[in-house]
Amino acid sequence: MNKQLPLDEFVSQLRDGMTIGIGGWATRRKPMALIRAILRSPLRDLTVVSYGGPDVGLLAAAGKLRKLVFGFVSLDVLPLDMHFRNARQAGAFEVMELDEGMVQLGLRAAAMRVPFLPTPVGLGTDILKRNPDLKMVRSPYADSQELVAMPALKLDAALLHVTESDVRGNCVIMSPDPFFDDLMARAADAVYLSCERIVATNKICSHERARYQPFERSIVTAVIEAPFGAHPTAGVPGYGIDVEHLKAYNAATTPEAWADYRSRFVDIASHDEYVEAVGGRGKLASIPPPVY
Amino acid sequence: MNATSYSLAELCIAQCAEVWRGEGEVLATGFGAIPRIGAGLAKLTFNSDLLMTDGEAYLLSEPVALGPRAARDAEIEGWMPYSRTFDLLWAGRRHALVGPVQVDRYGQMNISLIGDYRKPKAAILGVRGLAGNSISHANSMFVPNHSPRVFVEGEVDMVCSAGYNPARWPQGQIPADLRVGRVITDLAVLDFGGSAHAPRLLSVHPGVTVEQVCAATSFPLELAARTPETVAPTEEQLQLIRERLDPNGLRKTVFKGDPPGDRR
Numbered sequence: 227m228n229k230q231l232p233l234d235e236f237v238s239q240l241r242d243g244m245t246i247g248i249g250g251w252a253t254r255r256k257p258m259a260l261i262r263a264i265l266r267s268p269l270r271d272l273t274v275v276s277y278g279g280p281d282v283g284l285l286a287a288a289g290k291l292r293k294l295v296f297g298f299v300s301l302d303v304l305p306l307d308m309h310f311r312n313a314r315q316a317g318a319f320e321v322m323e324l325d326e327g328m329v330q331l332g333l334r335a336a337a338m339r340v341p342f343l344p345t346p347v348g349l350g351t352d353i354l355k356r357n358p359d360l361k362m363v364r365s366p367y368a369d370s371q372e373l374v375a376m377p378a379l380k381l382d383a384a385l386l387h388v389t390e391s392d393v394r395g396n397c398v399i400m401s402p403d404p405f406f407d408d409l410m411a412r413a414a415d416a417v418y419l420s421c422e423r424i425v426a427t428n429k430i431c432s433h434e435r436a437r438y439q440p441f442e443r444s445i446v447t448a449v450i451e452a453p454f455g456a457h458p459t460a461g462v463p464g465y466g467i468d469v470e471h472l473k474a475y476n477a478a479t480t481p482e483a484w485a486d487y488r489s490r491f492v493d494i495a496s497h498d499e500y501v502e503a504v505g506g507r508g509k510l511a512s513i514p515p516p517v518y
Numbered sequence: 519m520n521a522t523s524y525s526l527a528e529l530c531i532a533q534c535a536e537v538w539r540g541e542g543e544v545l546a547t548g549f550g551a552i553p554r555i556g557a558g559l560a561k562l563t564f565n566s567d568l569l570m571t572d573g574e575a576y577l578l579s580e581p582v583a584l585g586p587r588a589a590r591d592a593e594i595e596g597w598m599p600y601s602r603t604f605d606l607l608w609a610g611r612r613h614a615l616v617g618p619v620q621v622d623r624y625g626q627m628n629i630s631l632i633g634d635y636r637k638p639k640a641a642i643l644g645v646r647g648l649a650g651n652s653i654s655h656a657n658s659m660f661v662p663n664h665s666p667r668v669f670v671e672g673e674v675d676m677v678c679s680a681g682y683n684p685a686r687w688p689q690g691q692i693p694a695d696l697r698v699g700r701v702i703t704d705l706a707v708l709d710f711g712g713s714a715h716a717p718r719l720l721s722v723h724p725g726v727t728v729e730q731v732c733a734a735t736s737f738p739l740e741l742a743a744r745t746p747e748t749v750a751p752t753e754e755q756l757q758l759i760r761e762r763l764d765p766n767g768l769r770k771t772v773f774k775g776d777p778p779g780d781r782r
Binding site: 278298299300310314315316346351353356372404518 | 686
């Protein structure tokens, strides 16, 4: 089955009000080309689950969020994403603020098809008080511990950026950390992959490389080729974080500056044009991997 | 030998290192320049068993210098992606040194927001991993701006990490293994080892008075009959900090003007 889709066509498979999980972590391997495609579409009222970076900031700035389920939003080198910050401070969307580990457990519960997973994480904090939907559960065993029943975070769709894929969705993530992309995929009814390159199956997998495959192709819905598709976040081993671009993005907070940013980097005809607009392939490929 | 000339940053680094003394083979995670250099100093001096990462996904045999460096020149001893970090930390084998925005008398930290949850006055990072960290392993703190705005009255605006407020625990029973460690600030070193986990003043930095610290803290501190002065770093520690761990001088940017550690 050939699952390849053009970039802007994937959005037509999404619906208003969907719950969408976004892979990657803060400024690393975010499916930014897919996010920009959502910004160009009329899609709205999204509930987003993310280890947040500029993906959340862009969606917040464009008014696409109805609700955010998150543990943090950060640009790492620039600790605060101003678009997220301004929208959050204006009360522009609902929030379910959780511990990072609770997000993981919620995705895992959805992946396991159980209604919740018990955890002590959250006890003693304001997470329970601020999220009255979270319930407690008592261990049925001799310890009879009271634990948080972290509810399954079921996703309608997961958006992930991987290194390579074949047209059937056999993919590999070659960057240092696969994060929780595998749980996002298994928690979702549909999985949309953007990738640096679509390649032949025998170029993706070998006995050595098969271990870089986060999940099997049968849960992949569509594959979208988008070289540098994680930009301005890192797509190691190909390119690092574009700190200069993130600074410009983070400074574009007035209505005029945001409109200018959108017209230059979002509302453009093709992904190739985006790559040119941010400096071209040669420049992006020369951004070194981040040092923490 | 204890040094006579050192910066406030270097004094804080040496005190940060102390939180990992006797902690054994745990993951040492320091957030920010001074805690990270402190972790490296602990590993190079009195706790070589510490696990440390490159801040991305690899465990390094030796601490690396902060800032620009020949990327990936350090020896890697293992892999520590985020999923494994959670597996490790939920089992308690970690001691983190965190930079909270607010701290209260119960040792509860806030890095999420100031004001109201639905419409905060200032949205900061989010809870991040503080809830899970606090229920699982020891957490110490570094506060570069000791003031009543950080050490707040009552409770912090968003309790991100579990602490010693009995009202927040079933039947008032604080978990026996909950460990809020030390708080290293620009003025003093505190902990929560007073009676019923009351906050306590352990030492004041040279040239700082007990009154100054109390005035900069919105909640009362338990005081010893005589509060000792914070111990100066040794010449060996200073050499490791300056030449090995921070040759690029990132520590000098933490406090305005890089003031001396002895303010007499």
